[in-house]
Amino acid sequence: MMNAFLRKIVLPVAVGAVALGFGIEVAIRDREPSDAIALFAVSLPDTQGTPQRLDQWRGKVLVVNFWATWCDPCREEMPQFVQAQREFGPKGLQFVGIAVDQRDKVIQFAKELGLNYPALIGGYDALELSKPLGNRLAALPFTIILDRDGHIAHTQLGPLKSGQLRSIVSNLL
Amino acid sequence: MRAAERRGRRAVTGLVVVAALVAGLPALAQVNPLPPDKAFRFSARVVDAQTVEARFIIAEGYYLYRDKIHFVIEPATAGLTVPRLPEGKIKEDQFFGRVETYRGDVVVQLSVKDPKPGQQIVIAAESQGCADIGICYPPTVQKVTLALPVGSVVPDARGDSPKKSWFN
Numbered sequence: 001m002m003n004a005f006l007r008k009i010v011l012p013v014a015v016g017a018v019a020l021g022f023g024i025e026v027a028i029r030d031r032e033p034s035d036a037i038a039l040f041a042v043s044l045p046d047t048q049g050t051p052q053r054l055d056q057w058r059g060k061v062l063v064v065n066f067w068a069t070w071c072d073p074c075r076e077e078m079p080q081f082v083q084a085q086r087e088f089g090p091k092g093l094q095f096v097g098i099a100v101d102q103r104d105k106v107i108q109f110a111k112e113l114g115l116n117y118p119a120l121i122g123g124y125d126a127l128e129l130s131k132p133l134g135n136r137l138a139a140l141p142f143t144i145i146l147d148r149d150g151h152i153a154h155t156q157l158g159p160l161k162s163g164q165l166r167s168i169v170s171n172l173l
Numbered sequence: 174m175r176a177a178e179r180r181g182r183r184a185v186t187g188l189v190v191v192a193a194l195v196a197g198l199p200a201l202a203q204v205n206p207l208p209p210d211k212a213f214r215f216s217a218r219v220v221d222a223q224t225v226e227a228r229f230i231i232a233e234g235y236y237l238y239r240d241k242i243h244f245v246i247e248p249a250t251a252g253l254t255v256p257r258l259p260e261g262k263i264k265e266d267q268f269f270g271r272v273e274t275y276r277g278d279v280v281v282q283l284s285v286k287d288p289k290p291g292q293q294i295v296i297a298a299e300s301q302g303c304a305d306i307g308i309c310y311p312p313t314v315q316k317v318t319l320a321l322p323v324g325s326v327v328p329d330a331r332g333d334s335p336k337k338s339w340f341n
Contacts, residue, residue, distance in 0.1 A: 069268055073307035100311060109268060124311055137208055139308040157206075158307045 036150045039064065042129055044098065044120035047107050052120055059148055060094040061172045063165075066130050066142040068101040069109045074141040077159040078113055084165060085117045091173045092148070098122050098129070100140060147172045206304050213237055215315040217296045222322050223288045225296060229279040234305045239273035241301035241312060244283055251294055252286030274302075291323040 040055035054064070065081060067074035078097075085095045095117035099106045103121050110119050122129070127138040134155045135142040145154040145168055154168050206212070212235040217227045227244060231237055239261040246253040258281060261273030285294065297316045303309035 068309070068311075070301070071309035072266065072303065073309060075268060076307075112268070127311060137206060137308075137310070139206065139209075139304075139310050141308070 036146060036152055039129065039133065039144070039146075040150065044122050044126065046118055046120055047103065047110060049103075052118060054096065057094045057096065058150060060092050061088075061148055061169060062146040063093065063095045063169070064098060064144045064146070065095065066098045066100060066126065066135070066140055068099055068140055069105040070101065071140040073159050075109065075113075077141060078115070080160075080162045080165065082114060082116050084169065088169055088173060089116075093169055093173060096120065098126050100124055100126050145169070145172070206306060206308055207232055207235070209300075209302070209310040209313040210315055212304065212310070213300050213302055213313065213315075215298045215300070215317065217283075217298075217317040217319060219319050219322060220282065222290070223285045225283045225285060225294075225319060227281045227283055227296060227298060229275070229298070229300065231276055231278070231302070235302055236274040236276050236305075237279065237300050237302035239275060241299070242279070243299040244281070245297040245299075246283075246285065247295040247297065251288060251292065253296075254284040254286055256282060256284075285321065288321050290321065292321045294319050294321060 040058060041053070043051045043053045046052050054062075063081070063084075065074075065078075067078065069075065081095050081097075084093065097115070097117065097119045099119055099121050100123065101121065102123075106119050106121055109115075127135070127140075130142045130144075131138060133142075133144055133152070135157060137157075139157060141157075141159060143154075143156045143160055144152055145156075147153045153172055212232045214230040214232070215228070216230070217225050220226050229237060229242075239258055242258060244253060244255050259275075259279065261275045264272050264274055266272045283296065295316050295318050297314055299312050299314045301310065301312040
């Protein structure tokens with residue numbers, strides 16, 4: 001009786017649901033390469049004024065964080081990024097900040113925080129880069145996490161919770 | 174019997190996978206904030222021949238920075254005098270020091286320096302603010318078109334709807 005129930009109802013439903021889940025996963029992944037390719041092609045100056053292309057970090061688990069000094073919640077979440085970079089950097093994690101800001105402010109804040117990953121400077125135009133990646137309102141902070149293959153594993157508008165960041169990153173490393 | 178058991182086990186495995194996928198869904202959920210011209214709704218009305226009342230209606234859960242509010246009049250030849258903005262709520266910011274924020278409504282009486290009767294003017298208001306859910310918007314410009322009164326007649330304000338924002 002129980003076996004018949006499993007065979008006729010539970011199994012097809014489970015298989016269907018798994019297929020649907022897989023379909024969603026596939027759909028998400030299908031959307032990603034072009035967006036990620038556009039992101040990898042981005043080149044912005046660092047705090048020294050040297051242009052840096054994002055594709056130099058291909059092959060790493062890459063966390064791209066759009067932020068600004070005028071964004072309080074951005075500044076609040078950044079110490080945990082510094083900590084995560086220190087802890088997971090040797091395992092292949094790379095944070096890159098894209099500051100929608102002025103160079104002098106970025107330099108000052110980076111120094112105060114002890115920023116241990118690159119801060120690229122984009123001005124307000126940089127926000128345009130984040131729109132096709134899901135940042136419809138062009139608000140901050142906005143964070144994209146790419147796996148080692150360059151697929152977008154996670155996008156986040158608003159601060160990442162520490163546990164959330166750890167769990168996403170740990171799964172990808 | 175064995176085959177049925179195996180199928181059953183497979184089904185359970187499938188369910189575990191489904192449960193894991195469902196458990197993962199909240200991670201995909203995103204906050205759903207208002208666009209800045211809805212979060213910080215700007216309007217303006219003509220009070221008299223040379224006075225315009227500008228107003229921000231700030232949605233609950235959102236706030237504006239006092240020192241990020243700027244007004245501009247078009248045509249520039251009309252000239253605009255902006256008074257000292259009302260006191261905001263003082264907040265100590267680790268990086269910027271003392272900052273003032275507004276919640277609720279902010280009302281400012283602007284003076285047109287060289288008004289012409291019946292003249293059409295545009296008041297452009299730049300503002301920058303954040304939401305309590307932990308996001309901030311870049312500076313946004315909203316515009317309202319008004320007609321200054323002809324003689325002593327004060328026409329109704331028109332163009333109360335925010336115009337093109339910085340984002341569009």
